[in-house]
Amino acid sequence: MQEKDLYPIIFQRKSIRKYDLDPLDEDILKEIKDYLQTLKPLHKDIKIEFKILSPNAVIRRAMRKAPHYMAVFSEVKEGYLSNVGYMLQQMDLFFSANGLGSCWQGIPALKKEGLASSRLKFIILMPFGKPQEILHRTKTSQFKRKSLQEISDIKGADDLLETARLAPSARNAQEWFFTGNEHLIHAYYRKPSFISGFLIKKYPPMDVGISLYHLKLGAEHFGKETEFIFDNPEDNNLNDYEYVASLRLT
Ligand SMILES: Cc1cc2nc3c(=O)[nH]c(=O)nc-3n(C[C@H](O)[C@H](O)[C@H](O)COP(=O)(O)O)c2cc1C
Structure with missing residues (x-):
């Protein structure tokens, strides 16, 4: 995985909801964790944490299963929701740029063990993994x-x-x-x-x-x-x- 120019991905990305359920290789997960360290905040003074959780920690409700879930936790402070949007979108584009699928998901919840992974407030999930549907759009008319x-x-x-x-x-x-x-x-x-x-x-x-x-x-x-x-x-x-x-x- 590489730190690519994410600008062209804006014109290609789409929400991916069907995944290969095989977990990603450890070295890929390590690169994802490394990239998390480089995310830029919109508000520098708001504490935020990203955790990679297994599907066992997630109450999926009607959503299909994914092999991994990025869970975002944040301090509750003015601007915290826009800060979450700004930062997690960096991951959405990074996944798409590197051949992986992802989708913002507000519907699922976390089980107790998922909630216990941070002391901050749970905000939202982003499942990710190898896509089992076409990863990219080819024209902006498809948006x-x-x-x-x-x-x-x-x-x-x-x-x-x-x-x-x-x-x-x-x-x-x-x-x-x-x-x-x-x-x-x-x-x-x-x-x-x-x-x-x-x-x-x-x-x-x-x-x-x-x-x-x-x-x-x-x-x-x-x-x-x-x-x-x-x-x-x-x-x-x-x-x-x-x-x-x-x-x-x-
Ligand atoms: C904050 C947020 C929450 C979302 N929650 C869900 C969700 O719970 N389930 C789902 O299938 N899609 C969810 N989506 C994905 C949107 O439906 C999707 O981004 C939108 O329809 C545009 O489609 P595209 O991402 O393929 O361009 C969410 C998107 C955002 C930004």
Whole structure:
């Protein structure tokens, strides 16, 4: 496995739900653990842990079995869900770049032994392993996504925003919105309604975190220096939206 340029993978990745159940070789698992050490946070001050668990630690509910599960645990602090999205998406792209399948999974839960593997709060799982279905998409038309006009009002940065548009999101809801300009992009999510908020409120900030990692990879691909800032401009009439972060490009 290699540390590859993950930018092209944005245009190819897809959720993989059928796996070869044979465990991966120990040396592959070691390389995955090594890569975990290199993940970049969105918020440096939030404690987070990643554990590789066996299927025995997972209550799968309706989901098919996978040979391995990446479990994410986090300190609960402002920004923790977008931080999880931002960091675990680095693994999703890394798996896909190295011939392995993965899928964000909010539905399964952990058994007691899984929960006991960290003192932090369990947030989400990502099964991974050798895929038993086609790993990559070959055209962006194969992604079921909203149009750029539906998710942003920024002009002149379509190639960059395309990376965020293609990001995965829970139930493919894509409740994100990007405003600002090509030098400073502010990221928001639509506030869930009272009822759906009760059921799924943890997902939209995580989804925006995922899209922000894609945006950062895109910006770097186009030769920009990037910096995240957390300062809601508040004058943009996005009343039904919650602010997550802004990406400065220079
Ligand atoms: C936070 C999050 C939670 C998700 N939970 C599940 C899940 O529990 N089960 C599932 O089959 N897919 C789950 N997905 C995968 C999405 O359904 C999928 O990313 C979306 O439909 C887009 O498809 P794609 O990833 O193939 O591009 C989840 C995705 C995200 C980002």
